[in-house]
Amino acid sequence: MKKIPLLLAAAIFASTTTAMAQIPLSEISLGGVTPNTDRAYVQEIYGEGNASPVQYDYRQGYYSASLKYGDSVEIWSSSPTADGEQMVSFMIVRANNGFATPKGIHVGSTLKEVLTAYGRPDGRTVNIKPDKKPKTLNYRAYNSSANISFMTKNDIVTEIRMGFNL
Numbered sequence: 001m002k003k004i005p006l007l008l009a010a011a012i013f014a015s016t017t018t019a020m021a022q023i024p025l026s027e028i029s030l031g032g033v034t035p036n037t038d039r040a041y042v043q044e045i046y047g048e049g050n051a052s053p054v055q056y057d058y059r060q061g062y063y064s065a066s067l068k069y070g071d072s073v074e075i076w077s078s079s080p081t082a083d084g085e086q087m088v089s090f091m092i093v094r095a096n097n098g099f100a101t102p103k104g105i106h107v108g109s110t111l112k113e114v115l116t117a118y119g120r121p122d123g124r125t126v127n128i129k130p131d132k133k134p135k136t137l138n139y140r141a142y143n144s145s146a147n148i149s150f151m152t153k154n155d156i157v158t159e160i161r162m163g164f165n166l
Contacts, residue, residue: 021121025141028148030091030162031099035146039077039086042067049075054082064089072097076163090163101148101160111135111155
């Protein structure tokens with residue numbers, strides 16, 4: 001009887017929809033923006049965007065700011081000092097708007113295309129059965145805390161997140 005809760009916990013863990021597999025740091029990029037890209041460089045390429053002022057983030061212990069491009073692209077940057085260079089720490093893309101990974105994955109790509117481009121995440125913790133439940137495939141860069149995550153629904157990428165410690 002004591003084995004039932006343990007088996008149930010193991011089954012729940014095995015069906016989790018998030019996994020981490022490692023890829024080269026050069027693959028953690030969206031539209032040429034990578035973690036630690038200078039915010040000024042992003043604005044040079046994509047324009048000023050809707051920029052928030054630099055503010056101290058007490059949760060993170062850094063000064064941070066954001067850039068928004070419409071409703072589909074959000075880029076957060078941070079610096080340890082108020083007047084320091086703001087470096088990209090996190091980015092979200094929610095539409096097929098030209099932002100893609102170096103391997104061409106974008107919002108609208110299929111789950112199969114992600115798996116072909118980046119390989120299968122750790123099979124012990126990802127559910128890639130052909131059901132219609134949302135799935136998140138996470139990939140971490142070798143020797144870095146940089147990650148890229150592909151959120152899918154009905155086996156289509158609906159959102160891509162890139163940054164540190166996702």
